[in-house]
Amino acid sequence: MAATGAMLTYEVIARYFFIKPTIWAAELSQLCLIWGCLLAMAHLLTARRHITVNAVTSLLPNTFQKICVAIALAVVILFSAIVTVWGYEIFYDSFIRGRTTGSLLNLPVWIAEASVPVGFGLLTIQGVGELITLSSSGLFSLGASHE
Amino acid sequence: MTIILILASLFLLLLLGVPVAFALGGTGLGMLILGGFSPLMAPQSILSTLDGFILLAVPLFLLMSNLLLKGGVGRDLFAAVQAWVGHWPGGLAIATIISCGLFAAISGSSVATAATIGTVAIPEMINRGYDKRFVYGLLAAGGTLGILIPPSIPMIVYGFVTEQSVIALFLAGIGPGLLLVTLFILFAMIHARLSGNFDDVPKACMSEKIMASKRALPSVALAALVIIGLYSGAFTPTEAAAVGSTAALFIVAFWLRTLTWATLWEAIQESAITTAAILLIVAGAKVFGKAIALYRIPQDISAFLAQTIEGPIMFILVVSIVLLLMGLVFEALSMILIMTPVLLPAALGLGFDPIWFGIFMVIMVECALITPPVGLNLYVIQSVARTSLGNVARGVWPFLTLMLLTVAILYIFPNLALYIPFKW
Numbered sequence: 001m002a003a004t005g006a007m008l009t010y011e012v013i014a015r016y017f018f019i020k021p022t023i024w025a026a027e028l029s030q031l032c033l034i035w036g037c038l039l040a041m042a043h044l045l046t047a048r049r050h051i052t053v054n055a056v057t058s059l060l061p062n063t064f065q066k067i068c069v070a071i072a073l074a075v076v077i078l079f080s081a082i083v084t085v086w087g088y089e090i091f092y093d094s095f096i097r098g099r100t101t102g103s104l105l106n107l108p109v110w111i112a113e114a115s116v117p118v119g120f121g122l123l124t125i126q127g128v129g130e131l132i133t134l135s136s137s138g139l140f141s142l143g144a145s146h147e
Numbered sequence: 148m149t150i151i152l153i154l155a156s157l158f159l160l161l162l163l164g165v166p167v168a169f170a171l172g173g174t175g176l177g178m179l180i181l182g183g184f185s186p187l188m189a190p191q192s193i194l195s196t197l198d199g200f201i202l203l204a205v206p207l208f209l210l211m212s213n214l215l216l217k218g219g220v221g222r223d224l225f226a227a228v229q230a231w232v233g234h235w236p237g238g239l240a241i242a243t244i245i246s247c248g249l250f251a252a253i254s255g256s257s258v259a260t261a262a263t264i265g266t267v268a269i270p271e272m273i274n275r276g277y278d279k280r281f282v283y284g285l286l287a288a289g290g291t292l293g294i295l296i297p298p299s300i301p302m303i304v305y306g307f308v309t310e311q312s313v314i315a316l317f318l319a320g321i322g323p324g325l326l327l328v329t330l331f332i333l334f335a336m337i338h339a340r341l342s343g344n345f346d347d348v349p350k351a352c353m354s355e356k357i358m359a360s361k362r363a364l365p366s367v368a369l370a371a372l373v374i375i376g377l378y379s380g381a382f383t384p385t386e387a388a389a390v391g392s393t394a395a396l397f398i399v400a401f402w403l404r405t406l407t408w409a410t411l412w413e414a415i416q417e418s419a420i421t422t423a424a425i426l427l428i429v430a431g432a433k434v435f436g437k438a439i440a441l442y443r444i445p446q447d448i449s450a451f452l453a454q455t456i457e458g459p460i461m462f463i464l465v466v467s468i469v470l471l472l473m474g475l476v477f478e479a480l481s482m483i484l485i486m487t488p489v490l491l492p493a494a495l496g497l498g499f500d501p502i503w504f505g506i507f508m509v510i511m512v513e514c515a516l517i518t519p520p521v522g523l524n525l526y527v528i529q530s531v532a533r534t535s536l537g538n539v540a541r542g543v544w545p546f547l548t549l550m551l552l553t554v555a556i557l558y559i560f561p562n563l564a565l566y567i568p569f570k571w
Contacts, residue, residue, distance in 0.1 A: 029203060030197075033206070033426075034197040036422075036423065037197055037422065037427060040419065041423065041427060043420075044423055049424055050166035050167075050427070051166060051167045051424050051481070052166045053162060053481070054164050056476070057164040065164075068163045068164045069164065072163060072164050072169075075160060075165045076169045079173045079176060080169075082176060083193070086186050086189060086190050090194075112194065112198065115194075116190045120190075142164060142165075
């Protein structure tokens with residue numbers, strides 16, 4: 001998260017001089033956004049900052065809330081595990097073939113694509129960890145409503 | 148049948164408390180796998196979402212408003228507007244609405260608008276003897292202007308998923324936004340005349356007015372710069388957001404001198420976390436949108452609506468009711484992301500303009516923000532004012548009525564939204 005913040009600020013300064021032809025600014029800041037968001041996923045799970053509808057679950061007794069959280073975590077884990085595997089396929093394919101972005105900067109596309117298996121892989125691990133410690137933790141919801 | 152099953156499983160996941168991003172993405176991925184489509188599309192959709200240049204505007208606009216927020220701009224704005232209009236009948240209420248409108252022009256979020264202006268305006272108004280419920284309702288509703296008056300995060304997201312011009316959406320929000328401000332002000336004046344149980348604010352002298360305006364001026368100028376820049380085509384929304392956040396940094400650091408390293412860091416962190424939470428939902432919705440498109444669900448719904456619903460007015464009525472019901476439990480962004488891909492093809496088939504439909508959706512989700520039991524603005528005002536949810540909710544209904552009236556006016560006069568972006 002620290003890195004995301006720093007990169008965002010850097011990006012602002014980079015964009016501010018957009019009158020100058022900055023070929024690299026748009027592409028690099030895009031890269032920061034991709035990596036930042038996907039790395040932040042696992043952090044959001046720990047910080048309970050994922051946007052969640054808890055109008056219904058908050059009405060349930062505690063045991064049922066726990067069950068709901070377990071189901072929710074299972075969905076998150078299943079989804080991220082599948083995306084990790086297929087995301088890796090995409091990354092590996094581009095990596096082997098040496099595909100590039102075709103822009104002036106001509107970065108290899110795998111730099112962006114690697115963020116999917118890495119981000120979702122971390123999230124899977126984080127999710128499994130949360131699920132294991134669930135019975136002892138005071139966790140009743142995976143996040144809060146937020147805009 | 149498939150449609151009902153898909154929507155039922157999506158809503159079940161959402162109501163079980165699965166984070167919105169994963170409920171959407173998971174349903175989409177499940178549909179891809181069951182339908183025999185390549186699951187490769189899921190990571191591809193996620194990547195292509197985050198690769199959208201327009202979405203870079205989200206963190207930058209958030210940073211801009213967070214910086215101004217931490218710099219205490221809400222207080223300055225309210226003080227300045229109050230100095231000019233505070234002595235009118237219902238002056239404090241009017242000052243509150245105008246402050247909400249102005250803050251909405253530098254912030255893309257309703258929650259931020261309600262919280263910022265609420266913190267300063269609620270104690271002030273209650274001290275002057277205004278009816279509490281009226282005050283809470285006013286602030287909760289005034290805050291919703293945040294997403295109608297540009298910049299607006301939900302509009303960026305709507306523009307992204309529908310591939311419409313975000314600039315046109317921003318400009319189209321101005322007309323209805325101003326109408327809503329006017330309606331709120333008229334209601335506040337009438338309410339003040341009828342109740343009259345509050346103290347008037349003494350008229351501020353000229354030097355006080357100038358003093359107060361001086362602190363608020365740069366923020367207002369910044370809002371004007373962003374809107375004029377977008378309108379004239381000088382910059383894209385993303386560039387406007389970048390320029391805006393840099394300018395915001397200068398304003399709070401050098402003009403107001405209210406920025407510290409700690410608050411700067413908080414603002415950055417807060418923006419980063421919110422950005423990730425929002426964009427992940429957009430990515431999940433993209434996977435879902437891709438899946439329902441492959442199942443040809445939007446077409447089926449259009450066909451179904453075409454058979455059962457007669458004419459555009461019935462369509463808008465039905466959609467409004469559905470959105471109001473959804474708004475009871477869902478928050479703004481999820482509603483836009485779930486319903487837009489489902490409804491837009493049908494709306495286009497009936498001859499609605501996609502930009503007009505976007506503005507309509509935004510006003511409808513504004514209503515969702517203030518309808519209990521789940522309405523983010525209600526929560527915000529509840530916690531700012533330390534009162535019960537019921538008190539806030541009871542204060543909100545006249546404003547809700549005015550918002551629905553705005554939708555009706557917008558339906559009769561679509562140019563209210565479309566004039567500024569297309570005919571001016």
